[in-house]
Amino acid sequence: ADAGLTDIFLPYNILGRAKLERLKALHMRVTLSVTADSVETIDGLAATFTDAGNPLPVLVECDTGMGRCGVQTAGEAVGLARQIDTAKGLVFGGLMTYPAAGRAAEAEAWLAGARQALAACGLACARISSGGTPDMWRSGDDSVVTEYRPGTYIYLDRYQVAKGVGSLDDCALSVLSTVVSHPTRTRAILDAGSKALSSDTLGLADFGELLGVAGARVTGLSEEHGTVTLSGDGKLRIGERVRVVPDHCCVVTNLFNEVNLIDGETVLETLPVAARGRMG
Numbered sequence: 001a002d003a004g005l006t007d008i009f010l011p012y013n014i015l016g017r018a019k020l021e022r023l024k025a026l027h028m029r030v031t032l033s034v035t036a037d038s039v040e041t042i043d044g045l046a047a048t049f050t051d052a053g054n055p056l057p058v059l060v061e062c063d064t065g066m067g068r069c070g071v072q073t074a075g076e077a078v079g080l081a082r083q084i085d086t087a088k089g090l091v092f093g094g095l096m097t098y099p100a101a102g103r104a105a106e107a108e109a110w111l112a113g114a115r116q117a118l119a120a121c122g123l124a125c126a127r128i129s130s131g132g133t134p135d136m137w138r139s140g141d142d143s144v145v146t147e148y149r150p151g152t153y154i155y156l157d158r159y160q161v162a163k164g165v166g167s168l169d170d171c172a173l174s175v176l177s178t179v180v181s182h183p184t185r186t187r188a189i190l191d192a193g194s195k196a197l198s199s200d201t202l203g204l205a206d207f208g209e210l211l212g213v214a215g216a217r218v219t220g221l222s223e224e225h226g227t228v229t230l231s232g233d234g235k236l237r238i239g240e241r242v243r244v245v246p247d248h249c250c251v252v253t254n255l256f257n258e259v260n261l262i263d264g265e266t267v268l269e270t271l272p273v274a275a276r277g278r279m280g
Contacts, residue, residue, distance in 0.1 A: 007031040013041045020048040033057035035096045049089035057093030058084045064107035065100040074117040094127030104135040112144045134163040157249040159202040174243035188236045190226040198251040208244040
């Protein structure tokens, strides 16, 4: 909100008095909506938001195959929607999901069934929110989904490349690093370790890939060092600065205070990572 956003959706269960009070204060500043997947979460929201003239929209989170948060059946979704609908300071806002990658059709069928169950009970479901960059272009024109929440698309990363979303050249985020050691012909060491590249590989075999150096991949990490394995004609020199495309740009972004927007070697603007560390 401080950065100028006026319409914010928090697809997360908000629990605890301190967080709920912060949520209430935010609700007074911007257009706000949240999700819930339990009676306990809705009870907390209902106790905090009591103004029928300015109700908080609450969407029911649905587990459509991801195996994380979310109600398990359409019947559970109807039950929570009814609870929201009867709370004075809340309004039922629809359904929300984060589907498993590659299972968009399964999520679509789940959400369509839940919408039908809600309609049968007289509950309108004008908003159905889904997400996940890999399947963003596979939702189709006749989808029941009314809004899509892509996140990684703004940068892309090696995981998205592996999922066929784009190529390495489409990846906008890279970590600038320096070669600090070159012990063997096929092994070089960078000054970027897990504190810069993250150890989250999302199932990929390596931790990153160097731009402009064919076959150069980050195959090992310690906290302050990244081990690059060279293959073929790939060459590096000590002191050389290289750009590493990480596996998962989301967590890498959260490891830095600033992001430099560049054009070639020219820094056009430096922006703060304003949400870094805002976990409380």
